[in-house]
Amino acid sequence: MLLERLKALREKAKVKQEDLANSIHTSRGTYSMYENGRRQPPYEVLVNLADYYNVSVDYLLGLTDFPDAPPQITEEEYKLLKKFRKLDKRGQQVAFAVIDAEFRHMPQKKAAGSEKAAVGKKDETPGAPNAPQ
Secondary structure, X not given: OHHHHHHHHHHHHOOOHHHHHHHOOOOHHHHHHHHHOOOOOOHHHHHHHHHHHOOOHHHHXXXXXXXXXXXXXXXXXXXXXXXXXXXXXXXXXXXXXXXXXXXXXXXXXXXXXXXXXXXXXXXXXOOOOOOOO
């Protein structure tokens, strides 16, 4: 999997093997061996390649199909995620609808700056639950 990912990422970035090799402080010949499966890159090179392409090492190694490293989440976010996953499809749709409604009511500046601002915000639409009277 590694060699396929290395080649695909390099071709997508439209970079030559020699230029990439220079960027990660190795020779073109050595890098070519990584891409052709004749040599396994050491850990340090994998980290450098992941940084260069802005992907995770897990992605390079084929342990995940998601190029980005998983985001760090708080304990509270983790608990919410666990609860969300236990919901049936309808419950998940309702949760998404509530979140979408909260974002529509947020001022644009806050929505762009912090998604956390929606937590605990009361809906001020007349007639909505918890709306000011």
